[in-house]
Amino acid sequence: MITLLVGTNRPGSNTRKVAKHVEQVYRELGVPLKTLDLADLPAEIFHPSSYETKPPAFSVFSEAILNSTGLVIVTPEYNGSVPGILKYFIDMLKFPESFEKRPVCFVGVAAGIWGALRPIEQLQQIFGYRNAFIYPERVFMPRINQLLDDDGALKDEDSIGRLRAQAIGFVEFVEKLRAVKVRPSKIDLENSILERLAVCSWSLQPKNPAQLIGQMQQIGLNQLQIALDPIREQPEVWGNVQEDCSRAGIRLVSGMFGTIGEDYTTMETIRRTGGVVPDETWEQNWKNIQVNADIAARLKLGVVTFHAGFLPHEESDPSYGKLFSRISKLADLFASRNIQLGFETGQESADTLRQFLTKLNRDNVGVNFDPANMILYEKGDPIAALRTLAPWLKQCHIKDARQTKVSGTWGEEVPSGTGEVDWNAFFRVLREVNFQGYLCIEREAGQQRVADIQAARDMVLTKAAL
Numbered sequence: 001m002i003t004l005l006v007g008t009n010r011p012g013s014n015t016r017k018v019a020k021h022v023e024q025v026y027r028e029l030g031v032p033l034k035t036l037d038l039a040d041l042p043a044e045i046f047h048p049s050s051y052e053t054k055p056p057a058f059s060v061f062s063e064a065i066l067n068s069t070g071l072v073i074v075t076p077e078y079n080g081s082v083p084g085i086l087k088y089f090i091d092m093l094k095f096p097e098s099f100e101k102r103p104v105c106f107v108g109v110a111a112g113i114w115g116a117l118r119p120i121e122q123l124q125q126i127f128g129y130r131n132a133f134i135y136p137e138r139v140f141m142p143r144i145n146q147l148l149d150d151d152g153a154l155k156d157e158d159s160i161g162r163l164r165a166q167a168i169g170f171v172e173f174v175e176k177l178r179a180v181k182v183r184p185s186k187i188d189l190e191n192s193i194l195e196r197l198a199v200c201s202w203s204l205q206p207k208n209p210a211q212l213i214g215q216m217q218q219i220g221l222n223q224l225q226i227a228l229d230p231i232r233e234q235p236e237v238w239g240n241v242q243e244d245c246s247r248a249g250i251r252l253v254s255g256m257f258g259t260i261g262e263d264y265t266t267m268e269t270i271r272r273t274g275g276v277v278p279d280e281t282w283e284q285n286w287k288n289i290q291v292n293a294d295i296a297a298r299l300k301l302g303v304v305t306f307h308a309g310f311l312p313h314e315e316s317d318p319s320y321g322k323l324f325s326r327i328s329k330l331a332d333l334f335a336s337r338n339i340q341l342g343f344e345t346g347q348e349s350a351d352t353l354r355q356f357l358t359k360l361n362r363d364n365v366g367v368n369f370d371p372a373n374m375i376l377y378e379k380g381d382p383i384a385a386l387r388t389l390a391p392w393l394k395q396c397h398i399k400d401a402r403q404t405k406v407s408g409t410w411g412e413e414v415p416s417g418t419g420e421v422d423w424n425a426f427f428r429v430l431r432e433v434n435f436q437g438y439l440c441i442e443r444e445a446g447q448q449r450v451a452d453i454q455a456a457r458d459m460v461l462t463k464a465a466l
């Protein structure tokens, strides 16, 4: 694995902020990276006896260097030189094997105009002496305070491009020099995606578990997001779905419940009747949801998703408080069973949902991101919404749609890959935010569900493994 070294222990360091961006670049390239931060060095290493005997806590650092296939060193400039702690760290590592024939590349960060040219050239001398393989493309980042935004993120496109180009080149350099693959192969990537790719059981409209299993075998996927309501309503048919699936090698990875009284005829009817909003159905819905939560716990599901209903934009809206308290109740119910709860996206803008989730402030509540719903409900660009809601991502639905031509009416749900969702951008964002949850294919229209879901599976494998 490639190791990234943050070359300072200064609290609030800009070098650390640049290192975070470098981590993101490697994540986007699909290259595993381990970060070592000198701020985490054990205090005992600074005792003079460490020249002779290294404290046990230091082995995490020394072993990570010895096991790395390549090193990315991000260093600041302190007094025209390398930070003292970085040189001391190098002096503490095993000699000579730590850098011997080890590929290394450098990124320099400085407040001044020279962009850490001096410390990088000094490091090149040190690493040359230690027989490392030095990657020639260096990245200098002068006037660093002008390159970062208020949140400490890198905003300068030129620097972003140079860091990416260095990473691409360095990965090739490492692979050629060491005759190893540090990037997972396309087959490895596809296999890891296949393990996270599921089908929404309700999309297949099965009459019983045997039929559902047959359809899953035709599709060739082994994970299901299971509808909980049929298990509650018809235990004689669905009571053993988990055991039946498990015998066929199919896992239930998450659940979904609906609410009674939902009327999807028009945008207006669903606004009135959707989710936990209507008072007339709340009492019965709450009873059903409690049974569904028990079923989900028995099935050991990690995530359950549902449509909460249209959330009001403003806190001053009279229904805001009511909805807030109902959803808080649901959050407690599922938290007590150790289950994550995901709101289906789309019935409100990403910003409204973000504000609601921020105020709710529950670790176990987030979103089931559905890009098609953003289009169907005319709630904005799905990719921008995905970025906004990324911190709350619990699961994603793979579903596609085309926008309506008559505002205020439904758009059209279409087979995934044939609509307006920009799937390349969608998977790029998921890679950027390192999303590791399930991708569940949903299809709610059309007469050839199995074929459409197969096509969606192939589309995901092609796009997600790019």
Ligand SMILES: Cc1cc2nc3c(=O)[nH]c(=O)nc-3n(C[C@H](O)[C@H](O)[C@H](O)COP(=O)(O)O)c2cc1C
Pocket (backbone or CB within 6 Å): 008, 010, 012, 013, 014, 015, 016, 076, 077, 078, 079, 080, 081, 109, 110, 111, 112, 113, 114, 115, 116, 144
């Ligand atoms: C002890 C010390 C010495 C520094 N010396 C220099 C210097 O010689 N040249 C320079 O451009 N910046 C210098 N700086 C400013 C850093 O370049 C600046 O803090 C930058 O953000 C990178 O360091 P950081 O990761 O600690 O934030 C110095 C900072 C510290 C803390």
